[in-house]
Amino acid sequence: MPLSWLLLEQFHWDLVPQVQPCGRFSFSPSACSFSPPLLAPSRSPARRPTEAFIWFAFAYLLPLQPLLTGPFVWSRVNLAIALAAVTALAGIRWAPVVALAAFFLIPALGGVVNYPQLHTADLARALRLGARTTGRDAVFVFPGANRSLAPGIFRSEALRAVYADWKGGGQVNYLKDLGEQWWFRWRQIRDFKPADLPQYTASGISYVVLQGAPRPRAAIPERHVRRLPD
Secondary structure (H helix, E strand, O other): OHHHHHHHHHOOOOOHHHHOHHHHHHHHHHHHHHHHHHHHHHOOOOOOHHHHHHHHHHHHHHHHOOOOOOOOOHHHHHHHHHHHHHHHHHHHHHHHHHHHHHHHHHHHHHOOOOOOOOOOHHHHHHHHHHHHHOOOOOEEEOOOOOOOOHHHHHHHHHOOEEOOOOHHHHHHHOOHHHHHHHHHHHHHHHOOOHHHHHHHHHOOOOEEEEEOOOOOOOOOOHHHEEEEOO
16 A cells, blocks of 8 residues: 555556556455365364354355445345355265355356346437437436446447446546546435436536436426436
8 A cells, every 4th residue: 555655646657556556455355255165164064063154154155245345135145144054064075066056056046147237228228319319518427327337338339428427436546636526426426316406407417317216307407307217
């Protein structure tokens, strides 16, 4: 961290955000993800079933809930607990068989998708709307997208400006002023309320793209508000 501060904040080297010195710490979580399945069998489930269960639970939880600081999907947590219990009770001889079965059960029952479908039908409709029926100076906002990559895809393919999106915040490493401006805009659109629409208009936003929400009735004209199918 001191090295990142010195090279980026003091020397202003543009290469530093690409090298990401603090990113080297990612090797520690990677090593931790391999440790539980290696340590669990060594705990001898026949003699220490509780300890083996705990280690196996961590091993199964990581692929099911990779972001431990985020909101938990309890159905996935329960699946990790069930798999850990079965593996610990299976013993050393049959534990690999259960682990192999988990390889298929985690995506099937846990709903884990390694490569999610980014180009959805709703996004395709938004792209057609943006590219064909709006001017090049139009500014769009996706207040309900949260951390979705859809706004960035829209910006790239429709060639229209997006007021703020989560992925765009990744560029704050380069310029302090950009980071401050992005954070102000992100907080402005993060929790959407129809009462905020006059503020959106004052900020230069032309179109508000909502998904699965009631049509807002506010200062932005109806022709500037489009509702996508659920």
